[in-house]
Amino acid sequence: MFSRYKKPSPGQARPVDAAPEKSAKPSVSAAPVPASLRRPTAPAKADLGPQEKERKRKERLSEIKLDLHRALLDNLNLGALDTATEQELREEIGSITAEVLEERSIVLNREDRMTLTQELYDEVRGLGPLETLLKDDTVNDILVNGPHQIFIERDGILELSDVTFKDERHLLRIIDKIVSAVGRRVDESNPYVDARLADGSRFNAMVPPVAVDGSLVSIRKFKKDKLGIDDLVRFGAFSEEMAAYLQAAVACRLNIIVSGGTGSGKTTTLNALSSFIDNAERILTIEDTAELQLQQIHVGRMESRPPNVEGKGEVSPRDCLKNALRMRPDRIIVGETRGEEVIDMLQAMNTGHDGSMTTIHANNPRDGISRLENMVAMAGIEMPLKAVRSQIASAVHLIVQASRLQDGSRRMTSITEVTGMEGEVISMQEVFRFQRVGLTPENKILGHFTATGVRSHYSERFRLWGYDLPASLYEPVTPE
């Protein structure tokens, strides 16, 4: 049994600190990690308190684990792993572990040894180095730049993690494992893939030679508990006044576009806004990767599908949207509008599906409108610009701008109403904004949310629908 998983050319488990053997196949290796980015090495021994001792114990265990993992990868026949039963694999890991520990004269108690083999099992069977990051709830995004550099995002801040892959082959094996589990393939001829993992996380990978310095992977972790309106207000993403305004806007069925850069919190905002929709309404959602978690009872979810390797079987967002319109929705929510589906989205918004929502990639509300115009033009619709604009102006009521600021915080930097057309131009008015005032010594952005002082263009609509927002809501805030 041992020989089944051992590499075909057997050898002693190599001392883990020795230079790695050259693999027969040249692997694409990333540039060496600069010293400042390397994971810290353990400091010298000193007299330690119990807490410090425990920390040291954990540190030591994780170091041993890393060593053992390397040894395992060197010794296991990875090709035979998939057919191994759980017990066979556990025994195999147990025996290699024992071998390496003995060789290095490391003595572990039973409990530590069991934890260690369990973790190693997880790594070999699961997604290797990614497994721990995927399990860590404080991590939002995982960004892999080749085998030796894995960045993670925590609390809006990107940091280099202390996790690495052994080499490009190891990374490719994990990528392959992930994509084959969802029925996809990635290789030289088909070098990138976008998929949803079993736990709902969004996964994108691009492999060499298109990815020059080793495979690139980005994972947006699926949050079981999406941030709600209250959380977002608490985190300072927007103010209570803005929340009250948005509640009225959603309930009164304004068509809303959430605009923002990549990773700025668009989907999170869209999801939070959806919580204001009445339970009695029939909502259909269309996404590339189903991320939205609507709380209402009457929700139909659709996921578009890219073409397969032979270029067949595509179901585009536009196909989904066209079909959705035949399914008697009260509201349609499109995860992201970025192509020809814009035509159907605008039409839906203009023809009785008020209260629809979507997101677009744009850096400010004005850019958002231009993006819409460009998308219409690129969809091949021959329409005079003025006609396109007037269609946009009557379809879109509100643009909510999400931004990821330079200190990593995510904020709703503007709520802007589309008020109609003035000549050839779409007129807009900003009702709320984030007013930046400076930076703290730690480079945290200082600022506050404020109304701009203009009264909502939709005040009368709000009133008629039973949302009589107080005039004070629109008064600018001047912090003391």
Ligand SMILES: Nc1ncnc2c1ncn2[C@@H]1O[C@H](COP(=O)(O)OP(=O)(O)OP(=O)(O)O)[C@@H](O)[C@H]1O
């Ligand atoms: N206000 C916030 N405070 C803290 N974290 C947030 C906030 N808004 C969003 N996030 C987190 O930031 C990450 C990115 O958010 P989200 O997926 O909503 O962004 P996005 O703009 O839709 O990204 P993409 O452009 O990739 O679709 C998520 O992990 C989310 O949980």
Ligand SMILES: [Mg+2]
């Ligand atoms: Mg998104």
